[in-house]
Amino acid sequence: MKQESAAQNTPPPSQHPQDDCDPQDDCDPQALWIFGYGSLVWRPDFAYSDSRVGFVRGYSRRFWQGDTFHRGSDKMPGRVVTLLEDREGCTWGVAYQVQGEQVNEALKYLNVREAVLGSYDTKEVTFYPQDTPDQPLKALAYVATPQNPGYLGPVPEEAIATQILACRGFSGHNLEYLLRLADFMQLCGPQAQDEHLAAIVDAVGTMLPCFCPTEQALALV
């Protein structure tokens, strides 16, 4: 999977000196980092000025959120990811920097995509860029808590794989969601491990031939 380069979304250089300041300073109160760890890592769909691959500590990614819009339906909810508080956890994803007018545009868009359609809440996290882990960034993350109506919670990875294979929604098949996230984790390199994700991908690989022949499986995504 090709990571969108920041250049594809970076507006032309501004003549305003404050745009050249370090986002860690307060000189641009409009600067905001948004951390994506699910579909946002491959389809942010909002304009941003910069992006970093990296991780957050103290959270594990889990396919424990139901989705009746993007990757499922009311009758057959798909499974998408959320963050589980876990002292030993580490979740890899992408942080996107939005500045100036991009901030409100991104927040308005994500409020609909994540909160209204996905029941996610916002949470501040500390993001460690892969290249500069000694310079962490405060970022906004969208997290589906166990109290939200769509929360499905823990089941064996084999059951999650079965559900993913059977579901599709307005944004596409649930299998695409899983495989694009697995692709992203491959890009992050060997230091980025996600055993939960890997177990689901393995279970899907075992079951897929039983679901449909290869050419049909490839047509799913």
Ligand SMILES: N[C@@H](CCC(=O)N[C@@H](CS)C(=O)NCC(=O)O)C(=O)O
């Ligand atoms: N908040 C997580 C998960 C986001 C996520 O996957 N949300 C679903 C909403 S239920 C979504 O946007 N899906 C769009 C898609 O599946 O393409 C992230 O930062 O990536």
